[in-house]
Amino acid sequence: MKLTDFKFEIEGLNIPDTPLEKRDKARLMVLNRAEKTIEHKEFADIHEYINEGDVVIYNNTKVFPARLNGKKEKTDADIEVFLLRELMPENMLWDVLVEPARKIRIGNKLYFGEGDDELMAEVVDNTTSRGRTIRFLYDGPNQDLYDILDRLGKMPLPPYIEREPVEEDKERYQTIFATERGAVAAPTAAMHFTPELVKKIEKKGAEFLPITLHIGWGTFRTVEVEDLTKHRMDSDNYFVSAETSEKINKALKSKKNKVIAIGSSAVRAIETSVMASGMSKPGTGWTDKFIYPPYDFKITEALVTNFHRPESTLLMLSAAFGGYDFVMEAYEEAKEKDYRLFSFGDAMLII
Structure with a gap:
């Protein structure tokens, strides 16, 4: 497929810059791949599609305030540093813009x-032209450094959101699952879940399982090649525990239970952690997996995702899972029905 296959106009579309106050009141478009049907629901209704024995994979990464405003020595010139990733925690080394x-x-x-x-x-x-490696000259433990960043930094909102981040974004640009600091972009599909909704799903006998993938700024990087085989993803650090892997495999072997991934970051982690047998294996490392049509999914059997920007790798992953024609048809319907789009928008469930 080509880059231009994923192009569409965004002018005049419903693109919010804050989430709904009640997260599970977002709209939910349900795509049934087998029947080629589209339903329109409320996100709180997602429990209807999750059954006893299903496993729901979520990303527990936490966005930290990665934008720092400061001064340059001697000249006192104003500067901004965007923290991309921690390279060597013991030496306080970071890649930044x-x-x-x-x-x-x-x-x-x-x-x-x-x-x-x-x-x-x-x-x-x-x-790079804008990239640097910096070393924080700080004697305390990493935990304290993150605490200082929490106080000094601003949240790294998606680049298409033109407003300046505010203090409230430190809470609202997070999911309820966020525990592991290290991301500069939120796994936004999970932002629709509330504690009450999770409990309702768990009461049905489904289980929520964590993975960690620290989403980097590369998730917003523009694809610059028409031939998608030539695009290279930025690497993101991920971790799949032995417990999560074991329970994924149990669901896969059952043939009746589904592995449901919340968001593209969860998909990238579990599809990276695949053995030759097609089963999941625990592990940690860096993944630059780029998923676009056609792709043979080994583990993911249902996907919760947002509506993504044109020509984005996130849209390409959704199209790979749901089928290109079907997903693009769904996007046209979302535009016609004034769905809220992108990071703070509504959601799609592909089953």
Whole structure:
């Protein structure tokens, strides 16, 4: 398939920049692949499609406030640093994007905050035109560093959202499953779940199982090649526990229970953790798995996902799972029925 197969106009579409106050009141479009039917529901109705013995895979990554405003040494010039990923926790090394990049060179020291919250970093390498590697000059434990970032940083909202992040975004750009800090983008399909909805599903005998995939800024990176076979995904760190893997395999072997993935990040993690037998294996590492049509899914049997931006790798993954023609038809229907789209929008369940 080609990049332009996933192009559509977004002008005039319903694209919110905040989530609904009641998360499970979002709309839910249900796509049945076997029957080629489309239903329109409320997200709280998703329990109707989840049964006893099913396993629901969620990403427990937590978005941290990755945007830091600070000053450059000597000149006192204003700078912004966007923390992309932690490279070597023991050495406080991070990959970052910097602005204005032309003024930030190897050896420069950067200052953030003031008083007890003052944080200093040194630029140790150039990675790309805007990319740098920095070392925080901080003597405390990593946990304390993250606490300082929580106080000093701003949330990394999706780049198409033009408003500035506010303090409330530290809560509302998270899922109820968020426990493991390390992401710079939220697994937004899971943002529709509430504690009450999870309990309702669990009472039916289904089980929620965690994986961790720290979503990087590459999830928003523009695909720049028409031939999708030439696109390379950024790598994201993931972890699948032995317990999650074991219970996934039990559901797969049962033939009657489904493995339901919440969001593309959960899919990428579990489809990375596949043995030659087609079963899941526990593990940790980095994945650059790029899923686009056609793709032979080994583990994922149902998918909860949002409506994604045109020409995005997230849309391509949805089309690979639901079928290109069927998913693009569903997007046309979503536009006609004024569904809320993208990160803070409504959801789709593909079964």
